[in-house]
Amino acid sequence: MEEPGNLELALNGVTASAGGHPFLAGAWELEYGVKAWWTTEFYLDAQTTSGESTLFTGFRWENRLRVLPTEHWVNPVIYVEYENINGADKTLLEVVGHDGKQDLAVPNNVASLEQQRELETKLILGSYVKGWTIAENIIVEKNLAHEPWEFGYAVGVSRPLALRARPERCTFCPENWQAGVEVYGGLGTTEQFGFRDTSQYIAPTVEWQLPEGPTLKLSAGFGLTGQSLPVLFRVGVSYEIAQVGNAIKGLFSSAHRESAR
Amino acid sequence: MTRRSIHLVAVLLCSSAIVLAASKGLPLQRVPISAQQRANPIDTNDDNRRAGRKLFLQECAPCHGREALGNRRVPPLATPMVRQAKPGALFWVLRNGSLCHGMPSFAHLPEDMRWQIIVFLKSL
Numbered sequence: 568m569e570e571p572g573n574l575e576l577a578l579n580g581v582t583a584s585a586g587g588h589p590f591l592a593g594a595w596e597l598e599y600g601v602k603a604w605w606t607t608e609f610y611l612d613a614q615t616t617s618g619e620s621t622l623f624t625g626f627r628w629e630n631r632l633r634v635l636p637t638e639h640w641v642n643p644v645i646y647v648e649y650e651n652i653n654g655a656d657k658t659l660l661e662v663v664g665h666d667g668k669q670d671l672a673v674p675n676n677v678a679s680l681e682q683q684r685e686l687e688t689k690l691i692l693g694s695y696v697k698g699w700t701i702a703e704n705i706i707v708e709k710n711l712a713h714e715p716w717e718f719g720y721a722v723g724v725s726r727p728l729a730l731r732a733r734p735e736r737c738t739f740c741p742e743n744w745q746a747g748v749e750v751y752g753g754l755g756t757t758e759q760f761g762f763r764d765t766s767q768y769i770a771p772t773v774e775w776q777l778p779e780g781p782t783l784k785l786s787a788g789f790g791l792t793g794q795s796l797p798v799l800f801r802v803g804v805s806y807e808i809a810q811v812g813n814a815i816k817g818l819f820s821s822a823h824r825e826s827a828r
Numbered sequence: 829m830t831r832r833s834i835h836l837v838a839v840l841l842c843s844s845a846i847v848l849a850a851s852k853g854l855p856l857q858r859v860p861i862s863a864q865q866r867a868n869p870i871d872t873n874d875d876n877r878r879a880g881r882k883l884f885l886q887e888c889a890p891c892h893g894r895e896a897l898g899n900r901r902v903p904p905l906a907t908p909m910v911r912q913a914k915p916g917a918l919f920w921v922l923r924n925g926s927l928c929h930g931m932p933s934f935a936h937l938p939e940d941m942r943w944q945i946i947v948f949l950k951s952l
Contacts, residue, residue: 568932568933570890570891570932571891571930571932572891572930573890600932602927602930603925603926603927603929603930603931603932603933604927633927636924636927636928637924638923638924638925638933638935642933642935695935695936697938697939698938698939700936727938730938730939730940730941731870731876731879731938731940731941731944732879732880732882732883732941732944733879733882734874734875734876734877734878734879734882735878736882742941778886779885779886807890809889809890809891810890810891813899
C-alpha cells in the first residue's frame with residue numbers, strides 16, 4: 568500500500584522473445600495513496616516488437632483496499648482493476664487462464680484489432696515473518712465480453728539482506744537490497760480449471776533502494792511449462808514523491824508570494 | 829427480506845460500529861496493555877539511534893517532517909508524549925498504524941529496524 572498523500576512514479580518493462588520476434592513491453596505507472604487503507608493506480612501500456620511495430624496498447628486503473636484495521640498473521644487486501652487494452656499488450660503484469668506464448672506470437676497488426684475490456688480482481692494475502700515478506704495473490708479476471716472467467720495466482724517471498732540498518736548513510740548497504748523469488752501462472756478458466764495448458768513461471772528477484780532516490784527492480788523469469796516463454800526479463804524503476812499535494816500547494820503559494828512582491 | 833437476512837445485516841452493522849468505535853482515539857491511547865509491556869530488545873546506543881534517524885528520514889519524515897515537528901494534518905513526534913511513551917506502545921503503533929488517522933502500517937520493515945526508529949524517537 569502507498570502511504571497517504573504520496574505519489575509513486577514507476578516504469579516497469581519486460582523483454583522476451585515470442586515466435587522468433589524479440590519484444591519489449593512497458594507499463595508507466597502512477598500510484599497514489601488516497602488513504603492509509605486505499606491506494607489507487609493508473610497504468611499506460613505500450614510495446615515494441617522487433618520487425619513489427621511500436622504501439623500503445625491501452626490503460627488500466629486499479630484500486631487496492633486494505634480490509635483489516637490492524638496487523639494480523641495474514642493481512643488481506645482487495646484489489647480491483649479495470650483494463651482497457653488490446654490483444655497486442657505484452658506487459659505480462661499478470662498471467663491468467665490459458666495465457667501462453669502463442670498469444671504473444673500473434674503479429675501486432677492482427678493482435679491490436681482485438682479489444683479487451685476486463686475486470687480483474689485479486690485477493691492479496693500478505694504476511695511479515697522474521698524479516699520475510701510473504702505474499703499470495705489469487706486472481707480472478709473477467710473479459711466483459713462473452714468470455715469465461717479466468718483464474719491465476721502469484722506467490723512471492725522476499726527479505727532484505729540485513730535486518731538492521733547501519734548508522735552511516737550508504738548506497739550499497741545490505742539493508743538497501745532485497746532478494747526474493749516469485750512463482751506465478753494461470754489456473755485455467757471456469758470451463759477448464761487447473762494447470763493443464765497454462766503458463767507457469769519461477770522468477771528470482773532483486774530490488775535495490777537507493778538512499779532518498781529511486782528503487783530498481785530486476786527479475787529473470789523461467790518458464791516451467793510448454794505454454795510458457797522459456798525466459799523473460801523484467802526491469803523496473805520507481806520513484807516516490809512524498810506528500811505530493813503539499814508539494815504542489817507549496818509551489819503555488821511560493822509563486823503567489825513572488826507575484827505579490 | 830427474510831428474518832435471517834435481517835439478522836445478518838444487523839450483525840454486520842453492529843460489527844462495523846464496534847470496529848469504528850475501537851478505532852477512535854489517538855493511536856498511543858489505543859495500545860493494548862500487553863503490547864505496552866514489550867521491551868526493546870536492541871541496545872539504545874548511538875549506533876542504533878543514528879540508524880533509527882536514517883530510517884526515520886526514509887520512512888517517517890515524508891509525513892512528519894525531517895525535524896519530526898508534524899504539520900496541520902500530521903502530529904509532531906518530537907513531543908514529551910512520545911518521549912515518555914513505553915517502547916512497546918510505540919512498537920505497536922508502528923506495526924499496526926492507525927488507518928483512520930491516515931497512518932499506514934510499517935510492518936513491512938523488519939522488527940529490528942522498527943526498534944531502531946523507536947530508539948531515535950525516544951531521543952528527540
